[in-house]
Amino acid sequence: MDVHKKILVEVAWEVCNQVGGIYTVIRSKAPSMVELWGDNYCLIGPLFPNKMPAEFEPTDNYNDAFGRAVLKMQKLGLEVHYGTWLVSGKPKVILMNFSKVYERLNEVKYFLWSNHQIDTKQYDELVDQTIALGEMVRIFLEKLSEPGTTTKKVHAHFHEWMVGTPIPQIKKQKLPIKTVFTTHATQLGRYLAMDVPDFYDILPKVDWLKEANRFGVLSKVLIERAASQDADIFTTVSDITAQECEILVGRKPEVITPNGLNIERFVALHEFQNLHLEYKQKINQFVMGHFFHSYSFDLEKTLYFFTSGRFEYTNKGFDITIDAINSLNKKMQKSGIDMTVVLFIVTNRPTYSINSKALQSRAIMEEVRDTCTAIRKQVGERLFYSSAYNPDQKMPSLNDFVDEYWKLRLRRTLMSWKNDELPYVVTHDLVDQEHDAILNHLKSLKLANDKNDKVKIVYHPDFISSTNPLFGMEYHQFVRGCHLGIFPSYYEPWGYTPLECIASGIPTVTSDLSGFGDYVQNYLPYEEANGIYMLKRRHNDYAKSTETLANMLFSFVQLTRRERITQRNVVENSAENFSWNYLIKYYMDAYKMILEDE
Structure with a gap:
């Protein structure tokens, strides 16, 4: 496809604005888009007042089509910034401070209603x-397509309802612009899946207008439907979401555009096994600080499982994961297997702060480490001199080399650390602890980190980052240090979390109700051989799916160390199947379709 005489503008709410998974889509896809489109590609996103993102670098070179359109907008008194997004590929980016439009927001809303029947009477700040x-964005595209700005054909690609309003207006004005709209998840699908059992079975009978009013999301749904129906090409990220779209937004997508990753950011070649060990040792330090004040277990015989994602309790499969882990705990206890599993539940919930006792335990453990380091240094030096001067060549008593000061300090530190209190299930003080769904579910199953539990729980209601004093590592490093990611989603249009595991060389559990799982089933038929465990949730009830997941986890626990290493090798090798270098072809298929109409 010849793109030299074309311009592509890609618009998303999450350009330079990390909110959810679409940020990962846009950011990770950027290098492949720049490689294909070169200087003819630009991204547009929002700029919030006084929040200029650190990853944006402004330019003073406006000598291209995008720059000329920006200057025209600035002459209208609008705040528009042009520059580079400082991510891989360094794409051109335009950030727009939309606050000035509020002066005539009612006028804009009136035309959305009169021309496109988009009702926005109900107040919603978003x-x-x-x-x-x-x-x-509409004004920018209008200026971009004007004579004197560019002689190239203009194409615009919009992601999700948040940037959908320009599409019906472009069609109404008959601007010389071809449009593509991608929905990553339908508005109603997300709400219905959380509210209605057997969502996929009742889907054909859904009255979209009734449900939009019931959930109070009518404006969002109307914007989504208008964008979907008026775009020249409509796409979504998976076959399973395409079925939703046909019913809930009234149009069947022409192209499925599965999400990938910039795999080069994750590639570690022969180092990935070493990285697993390095980051596992960091997790070991957390586990020691969190558990060993009460009791200890063999870290060489411990596996780290984790589940993570936005807090959608049922949709993300937190509920079934906890029930399956409870069943796994019983299976391991009954079998007498000499292994321990630590499950990390990582999500984002309102908190006051990190639990003070968790911080204190970690701090005292570090004091124990510092004391032991000092003792080791003292013993090492004295052992060397004693051995050199020792005439009878006998092994000296190492205890004699430690000063009473260090012996007493170590004893006092250990006494202040060790106690009978069970290790804390949750690492933070939650704002609404009494009504937290995860905590209450764990309590109902009596999963409280008892010494006899073979499965231990760490509920971490905050995203992991290098500034986190409990872990001191980035999320992707944490993933590499674990042994298995568990993501048995009930509703997930795509699902980046299992994909991030694969890119990091870590086996993962997914479900056939996620877009990612659906793609794997269609294109990697031997998924388990590739380290991807597929939970079949469609047409299976909750109890059966829970037991199946528990059996999967129990089988994984029984693997030998060599078998787990072999599996990580296979997983790492399969990551290329999900590279944007390969998957970008689906987006190019969508662009080819609009080019063919010209």
Whole structure:
């Protein structure tokens, strides 16, 4: 496809604005887009007042089509910034402060209603923000397509309803612009899946208008439907979401555009096994600080499982994971297997702070480490001199080399650390601890980190980062240090978490109700051989799916160390199947379709 005489503008709410998974889509895809489109590619995102992102670098070179359109907008008194997004590929980016549009927001809303029947009477701050940004994007595209700005054909690609309002307006104005709209998850699908049992079975009978009013999301749904139906090409990220779209937004997508990753960011070649060991040792330090004040277990015979993602309790499969882990705990206890599993539940919940006792335990453990380091240094030096001067060549008593000061200090530190209190299930003080679904589920199953439990729980209601004093590592490093990621989603249009595991060389559990799992089933038929465990949730009830997942986890626990190493090798080798270098072809298929119409 010849793109030299074309311009592509890609618009998303999460350009330079990390909110959820679409940020990962846009950011990771950027290098492949720049490679294909070169200087003819630019991204557009929102700029919030006084929040210029650190990853944006402004330019003073406006001598291209995008720059000329930006200057035209600035002459209208609009705040628009042009520069580079400091991520891989360094794509051109335009950030728009939409606050000035608020002065005439009612006028913009009126035309959305009169021309496109998009009802925005009910107040919603996010809807107002997206409409204001959409108006600025519309103006920009209008200026970009004007004579004197560029002689190239203009194409615009919009992601999700938050930037959907320009599409019906472009069609109404008959601007010389071809549009592509991608929905990553339908608005109603997400709400219905959380509320209605057997969502996929009742889907054909859903009255979209009734449900949109019931959930109070009518404006969002109307924007999504208008964008979907008025775009020249409509795409979504998986076959399973395409089925939703046909019913809930009224149009069947022409192209499925599965999400990938910039695999080069994860590639470690022969080092990935060493990295697993390095980061596992960091997790070991956390586990020692968290558990060993009460009791200890053999870290050489311990496996680290984790589940993570946005807090959608049922949709993300937190519920079934906890029930399966409870069953796994019983299976391991009954079998007498000499292994321990630590399950990390990582999500984002309102918290006051990290639990003070958790911090104190970690701090005292570090004091124990420092004391032991000092003793080791003292013993090492004295052992060397004693051995050199020792005439009878006998092994001296190492205890004699330690000063009473260090012996007493170590004893006192250990006494202040060791106690009978069970290790804490949750690492933070939750704002609404009494009603937290995860905590209450764990309590109902009596999963409280008892010494006899073979499965231990660490509920971490905050995202892991290098500034976190409990872990001191980035999330992707944490993933590499674990042994298995568990993501048995009930509703997940795509699902980046299992994909991130594969890119890191870590086996993962996914489900056939996620877009990622659906893609794996279609294109990697021997998924388990590739380290991807597929939980079949469609047409299976909750109890059966829970027991199946528990059996999967129990089988994994019984693997030998050599078998786990072999599996990580296979997983790492399969990661290329999910590289944007390969998957970008699906987006190019969508662009080819609009080019063919010209």
